[in-house]
Amino acid sequence: MHIHNYEKIWLVLAMLLIVAFISTVAYGATAMGVDMISDDEDTIDPGALDEDPRFADPRVEQVGEDEYEAYVVAQQYVFEPDPIEVPEGSTVTFYVTSRDVIHGFEIVGTNANAMVVPGEVSTFTVEFSEAGEYGVLCNEYCGDGHHVMEGSVTVVPEEEYDGGDE
Numbered sequence: 001m002h003i004h005n006y007e008k009i010w011l012v013l014a015m016l017l018i019v020a021f022i023s024t025v026a027y028g029a030t031a032m033g034v035d036m037i038s039d040d041e042d043t044i045d046p047g048a049l050d051e052d053p054r055f056a057d058p059r060v061e062q063v064g065e066d067e068y069e070a071y072v073v074a075q076q077y078v079f080e081p082d083p084i085e086v087p088e089g090s091t092v093t094f095y096v097t098s099r100d101v102i103h104g105f106e107i108v109g110t111n112a113n114a115m116v117v118p119g120e121v122s123t124f125t126v127e128f129s130e131a132g133e134y135g136v137l138c139n140e141y142c143g144d145g146h147h148v149m150e151g152s153v154t155v156v157p158e159e160e161y162d163g164g165d166e
């Protein structure tokens with residue numbers, strides 16, 4: 001088969017482009033200290049949450065003067081603990097995971113809005129400057145009971161707070 005020089009040039013250019021694309025992707029994935037998301041995801045076995053020190057007993061823990069950590073388990077069709085009780089003026093880091101399917105975790109009236117995926121731990125921090133009741137909604141369709149899946153965060157005045165364990 002005879003190939004015209006003109007065509008050969010285009011073939012070579014096309015090959016070079018492909019190599020360039022692959023190199024760019026490879027470089028972007030490995031160089032410059034970039035990690036793929038899955039590398040630093042906190043993974044967990046959704047079937048063994050009862051053996052995980054963080055999630056065996058879903059709770060709120062005080063870790064600093066006004067700093068708290070909330071360990072929350074979502075499952076069809078509840079959030080544990082419920083309510084999640086924290087004091088006014090606290091900064092709360094949430095660790096949320098799922099025991100079964102994908103759920104959502106939205107604290108109404110705050111910027112907290114996360115997807116809760118089995119096998120992963122969603123982490124985000126919320127400051128609660130005002131006492132009150134905040135609704136927690138599941139905003140990912142998770143089955144028949146999705147529309148009734150809700151919880152709450154109760155922010156109590158500091159002097160009334162008696163710790164996260166109940």
Ligand code: CUA
Pocket residue numbers: 075076077102103104138139140141142143145146147149
């Ligand atoms: Cu859980 Cu929708």
